[in-house]
Amino acid sequence: MTNFLKLQSVDSILEHIRKFSPLPGERLPLEDALGRVLAAPFTAPENLPSFTRSSMDGFAVMARDVFGASESAPALLDYAGECPMGGKTELVLAPGQTARIWTGGMLPEGADAVVMLEYSRWDGGAQVELTKPAAPFDNVIATGEDAEKGAELLGAGRFLRPQELGLLAAFGVRTVEVRRMARVAVISSGDEIVPGDVAPAPGQVRDINACTLSALVRSGKGTARFYGIAKDSGAELLRMLEEAMTWADAVLLSGGSSAGQRDYALEALSAVSCMEILAHGVAISPGKPLILARRGEQSFWGLPGHAGSALVCAEVFIRPLLRRLAGQDEPEPWRNAVRAVLGRPIASAQGRRDYIKVRLRPPEDPGGLPSAVPVTGKSGLIATLTEADALVICPEDQEGLAAGGIVLAYFLQ
C-alpha cells in the first residue's frame, strides 16, 4: 500500500537544503536591520575613534613626566589649560606640562596618557600634583584603537545584534545591505479543515497549521503569506500552488503528503512543470510522509497534517532552510541546545531519527544538568507541544535512549 519511493535520512534532506542559494540582498535603514544577516562584508572606512580620546576625567600628561609618581612623591607639573569638549584642542603640551581633560575629550598634542582625577591635587593655581604614574595610553582610547581603517569588521553572513548595528552607527552608516527575507507561502489542505474564524460543524476542525507555520516562519525572520485551505483535490491544490509560486521562495503544504487515496500533494507537485521531487518519505518521527521538491531556487514542502507533527518537521527542516536562505551557517549544537539528563527511557525504531518533545526541569544540585522529561501524549497533538521546552533526538542507529543518559535538548523557540 505505501507508495513511498524510498525513505531518505534526515541528513540527506538537510543536505538538499544546503544546495539552495542564499537570497539576494536588499538595502535597509540601519534601525530596521536588527536580527537580519549582512549580505556583504563591512570594512572600516576610517579609524575609530578618529582621534585619541580620554576615557576618564583627569589630567592629560606625557607618561614620562609622571614616571614613579606616588602619594608621598607626587609629580609636579605646570598647568597648561583645559581641553575643550567636542572640539579640537589648540593646546600643545610641552615637557613638564599637564592639561585638565574630561571623559571623551581629545588629547592635546604632546600628551599620551591621562592620570585620573582621583590621583591629582590642584588648587586652581599654576601647578598640579599627580600622585600616580601612568604608562603611555593609560586611560585613553587611541586613534583606531576601537577599529582600524581598512580592517574587515563584519563578514558577510553576520547576524546583526545591537552591537553590530552600533559598530556600523559609529561610522555613520545609515543603510545596510542585508539578505532579503525569505517569502514563505503556507497552504493547508483537507476536506475537514475550516478557517479559524468559521465555527466547525460536526466532523470539521479548525485550521491550526496556517497559524503555527506562519508564526514559525516569522520567528525565523521570514515573511509568511497564507494562500488558503485546499479541499482534497489535486486540481485545487495545483491552482493554489501555482498562485503561491509567483511570489514564494518556499511553499509549505500541510496535509495530504502521504501516499493514500486522498493524498494529493505529490500529484499536484508533480503536475508543475520543471518540478523535481527530491524526496517523498523521510526516516523521521514524526513526519515520515514528508515531501521535498525543488523548482529552480524554490523549494516545496509537503508536511504532515497533524498540527504537532507539522510544527516539529518545520523546526527540523524549515528553520535550517530559513537560515540557509539568509546566508547563515547552521549553529553549532551547543548554541541552541542544552545538555540534560534524560528523565525517562525513550523507545524508538532503528533506522529512524525520532524527535522527542521534552520538558526541562531545573537540576537537583546547582552545578548539575537540568533534566529532560519526555512529554506524554500522542505526537500529532498541539497541546503537548505547548508543554515542551525542547526536542531530544534519538538517532537512527539506536533503538531508544536510556533514562539517566546525557542528551542534547534543542530549545523550541
Added chain:
Amino acid sequence: MTNFLKLQSVDSILEHIRKFSPLPGERLPLEDALGRVLAAPFTAPENLPSFTRSSMDGFAVMARDVFGASESAPALLDYAGECPMGGKTELVLAPGQTARIWTGGMLPEGADAVVMLEYSRWDGGAQVELTKPAAPFDNVIATGEDAEKGAELLGAGRFLRPQELGLLAAFGVRTVEVRRMARVAVISSGDEIVPGDVAPAPGQVRDINACTLSALVRSGKGTARFYGIAKDSGAELLRMLEEAMTWADAVLLSGGSSAGQRDYALEALSAVSCMEILAHGVAISPGKPLILARRGEQSFWGLPGHAGSALVCAEVFIRPLLRRLAGQDEPEPWRNAVRAVLGRPIASAQGRRDYIKVRLRPPEDPGGLPSAVPVTGKSGLIATLTEADALVICPEDQEGLAAGGIVLAYFLQ
C-alpha cells in the same frame, strides 16, 4: 572626589527591578502576538477535538471485534460503508461491522479504534479482512484528548511561541490579551556626541548608544523612542527627561551618570518631583557609575557613556527589566547560558561583579564543552563587543577565575 553614596550589589539592583509591576494588558490579533506574553490564563472553552477522529487511513472498528486478528487468522467484518470527510457520519456500527475511514475523519458511533489500511484486505465487496488487532483508542484522537474543556492550558505570563498560538487557533481564538510592550525612552548626552547623520568635526564622535540601546529594547520586545542628545547641562537633560516621562515606562540616559563636574544625570533626575534615587553606583564592571531612580512605576537609568559599557549594563539590567514589565519570570541560567571551559585566566577585584566578554569556540572532542575565550580590548569599545558571543561572570567573592575552570557563558542575543 567620588560622591558615590554607596556601591550597591548587582543583586540589589535586580531586586529593585522585581518591585516594578508588570504592565497592563492589551488585546491583539492572534497573529501579532508571537513573542509576546499572555496577560491572563487561557482555559479550554470546549473539548479538542470536539469529536473522536481517526489519525490514520484505515477501517473503523470495535476493538473487541479484531481481538487476536493476525495475518494468518484475520478478523472478518461486514463492510458498513465509508465515513465522510468533514461531516458527521450517519453510520452506526453494529457488532461485527467495520467502516472505511480517512485520517481526520469522524469515527462512527459504535467504533472505538482504527485498524490501519496496511493491515486490511478488501476487494470492495461485503466483507473486510483485518490482519492486526487494535486496542480501544488505537489510531484515533479521542474527544478532548488534545485538551479537555475547562482545563487551564496556558497560564498568565506564558511566552507565546508558534505552538501556543496554534493551540489558541485550534479553539477559534482570534484576539488575545498580552502584556503591553514596554515604552523605553533613550537619551544620549555629551558635548562631544553628534547624531549619526552628522559628520563629526575634530573632537566629536557619533552617537552609538542611541542605536544600540534602542536595538536592545526592540530585541526584548519593547518599543524604543529616541529623545535626542543632551549637551552637558542639567537644564537640557531635565527638559528631555520631562518630555520622555510623559510617554515612557523606562528612560535610559547614557553618559553623565558619574560623579564628576560634568556629570549632570543625577542633578537632572534629582530635580524631578517625586523622584526616588534608588542607587548611584553599583559594584559592577563595566558600569560602576550606574544610576537607578524610580517615580511611581517609571524607572530611570543612568548608564555609562562608553558604548560597550552601556550595552553590557543594558544586558545585565534592562533585559531583566523588560521581562519583569512583561510579567515574565527570569529564565533559569541553563536556558540562556552554556557551560564552557574558560580559555584564559581572568583577574578581577574582590567585592565587584565583573562581566567578561568571551568568544565561544567549539569543543575539542565532540562530547566536550565549548571553550570561552575572553575578548581582549578595553571594556568601553564597541568593536570588541561585536566579537563576543557571551558574557562570563566573575562573582563578588572571587579575585579572578582560573583558566580551565567551568563557567556559565550567557549568550549575547
